[in-house]
Structure formats: C-alpha cells, structure tokens
Amino acid sequence: MDWNELAMELQKEVSGQVLTREPMARHTTWRVGGPADLLVIPDTIKDLSATFSFAADHALPVTVLGRGSNVLVRDGGIRGIVVKMFRGLTSMTIIGEDVVAEAGCYLPFLARAAAVHGLSGLEFAAGIPGTVGGAVVMNAGAHGDSMGDVLVQVEVMDSSGNLTRVPAGLLQLGYRTSRLMDTGETVVKVYLRLRRDEPVEIRKRMQANLARRRALQPLNMPNAGSVFKNPANASAGQLIDRCGAKGLTVGGAAVSEKHANFIVNKGRATATDIITLMEMVRRIVWDTFQVHLEPEIHIMGEG
Numbered sequence: 001m002d003w004n005e006l007a008m009e010l011q012k013e014v015s016g017q018v019l020t021r022e023p024m025a026r027h028t029t030w031r032v033g034g035p036a037d038l039l040v041i042p043d044t045i046k047d048l049s050a051t052f053s054f055a056a057d058h059a060l061p062v063t064v065l066g067r068g069s070n071v072l073v074r075d076g077g078i079r080g081i082v083v084k085m086f087r088g089l090t091s092m093t094i095i096g097e098d099v100v101a102e103a104g105c106y107l108p109f110l111a112r113a114a115a116v117h118g119l120s121g122l123e124f125a126a127g128i129p130g131t132v133g134g135a136v137v138m139n140a141g142a143h144g145d146s147m148g149d150v151l152v153q154v155e156v157m158d159s160s161g162n163l164t165r166v167p168a169g170l171l172q173l174g175y176r177t178s179r180l181m182d183t184g185e186t187v188v189k190v191y192l193r194l195r196r197d198e199p200v201e202i203r204k205r206m207q208a209n210l211a212r213r214r215a216l217q218p219l220n221m222p223n224a225g226s227v228f229k230n231p232a233n234a235s236a237g238q239l240i241d242r243c244g245a246k247g248l249t250v251g252g253a254a255v256s257e258k259h260a261n262f263i264v265n266k267g268r269a270t271a272t273d274i275i276t277l278m279e280m281v282r283r284i285v286w287d288t289f290q291v292h293l294e295p296e297i298h299i300m301g302e303g
C-alpha cells in the first residue's frame, strides 16, 4: 500500500492531522511502540466519521487510542489506521452540577476545571494522565473512587459513523473494565454529574492525592501506571515486592524500585523488553504465591 497517497486522500476528508508510518513511541506514555501505518488526530466528530468511512472503503482496520497511558504497542507497530483522541475533540461544558466533555479532554484538566467551579467527584482523577474517553473505557479510578461513580451516560460512535447515547448503567463498569472494551465503539462524549463543595476543600483533597502519587510512583520515568490488576484481596505491587522483584531488568525495562507494580522505561526499552519482563514477573509471583496476575494495560499491535 502507498501510505503517503492514502494519507493525502484521507487528509482531504478531515481537518485534523493525518500522519504516515508514525512511531507509536511518540504517542504512548511508555515511549515504546512501532509505527502506525496511518495516524489520525480528529478535530471534530465529522473527522471521526469520515475516518471510519475511509477505513471501510479501503478495508483498513481502525484502532482508537486516547493519550496512550494504559497501552503497550508492540515493536512492529499497528496496521491500518490509529485514531488518536487526544489534542482534538477537547471541548468541555459545565452547567450547574453537570459536565459534558468530549473524549479527547485531558482528565487532569477536567478535574481541575471542576474544582474551580466548586464541583467535587473528580478529585481522584487529578493524577490520572489519560483522556476522559480512555478513562471511561478503563473505568479508571484511584483512592476508592472511579469514573463509574460520576458517569451519567456516554455518546459513542460505531464503525458506520452512527452516534448513540448509552446510560452508564448499561456499560458494565467494573474494576478497570467496561463493556466498551468489547463493543468496538468509540467514546466521543462523556456526561458526568458532580456534587457542589467548597473549591478550597476540593483542591485540598486533590493536592493530597497528587502528593501521595509523587511519593509512591516513579513519575520521573516513562511508564504506563499499574501494569497488573490487583488480584482479589491482594495488592499486585505488594506481591511483586515480596518476591524481591523490584529492580528486575530486561534490556531497557525495569520493575520500578519505587513502586513494584510499575515498569519503567530507563531510556531505550523496547516493547519486547517490557513484555518479557512482565512474563518474568508473572512467573515469579505464580511460583511464589500461586497467584495469577492479570495485565491492566492493553497490549496491541504486531510483534
């Protein structure tokens, strides 16, 4: 396929950016991942539907991403079109206690905007470096709260470009999971209901959450947050730590010395390094505790 020619054709249909053979390492917080054949950053909902229609016409698969803060893209990259819902589709409206945000909004910005308006409910999200859309798909959460606690409904687009509103109750939101992971629908808009509180109190809680993160997480090195889900009644980080796996290294990837459930990119890690290290950690935890660790991060692309 002539990707440059296809990119030029698609660029005529969309106002957002279209990139060819774009390294995904530039679009993931782990800073690893091979090239996407085409990468589109839609500016508008119309851009998004035009991209789906183009993909259907050319029989190209589509992968939708947000900020790339919970994904591991393999070194061979992603075939077809990657739609990156970050930096485009970022409008947000706050009316009373209701918030409507497009999927590309950066979650920490939205949490801060809510605080300024004296709206509580997103304090947990101030340090989660993803998009609002990605946060709904993952049902992101922290400090005992999650998106499901404040979500009213979402607007999704299917691969034919049809828009539907789905109430939160139908999304099967659970611990880092939602039905949206299986439906292939793209979240375009998110409707939240927050609660009134004093901005000073909201900010205090937010600052406390952020300070806790700074103290416990290796935020100075590329990572993707918690690599594994917590098994029932246990902490994945504590299990890994108790196996003595902190500091375990494969190539440029290492189990963080600061937080055992984080794998950091020391500079030149490949996706293969990270996957190999993940497998080692899983094996060690299984051999020691007979506990199976399930990845929280989503692995995608070709090896």
Ligand SMILES: Cc1cc2nc3c(=O)[nH]c(=O)nc-3n(C[C@H](O)[C@H](O)[C@H](O)COP(=O)(O)OP(=O)(O)OC[C@H]3O[C@@H](n4cnc5c(N)ncnc54)[C@H](O)[C@@H]3O)c2cc1C
Binding pocket: 029, 063, 064, 065, 066, 067, 068, 069, 070, 071, 085, 103, 127, 128, 129, 130, 131, 132, 133, 134, 135, 136, 137, 138, 139, 140, 141, 142, 176, 180, 185, 186, 187, 188, 217, 219, 223, 224, 225, 226, 298
């Ligand atoms: C330092 C750090 C700390 C973190 N702390 C937390 C934490 O406390 N709690 C927590 O839950 N997570 C945490 N994370 C992980 C991550 O930030 C969240 O899961 C976040 O919600 C992912 O959003 P994203 O936009 O980056 O999604 P991505 O990583 O881009 O995508 C995640 C999944 O959602 C899909 N997706 C993304 N956007 C859309 C969309 N608009 N429509 C349909 N599908 C979509 C993707 O295909 C992928 O399967 C942390 C990550 C980092 C790097």
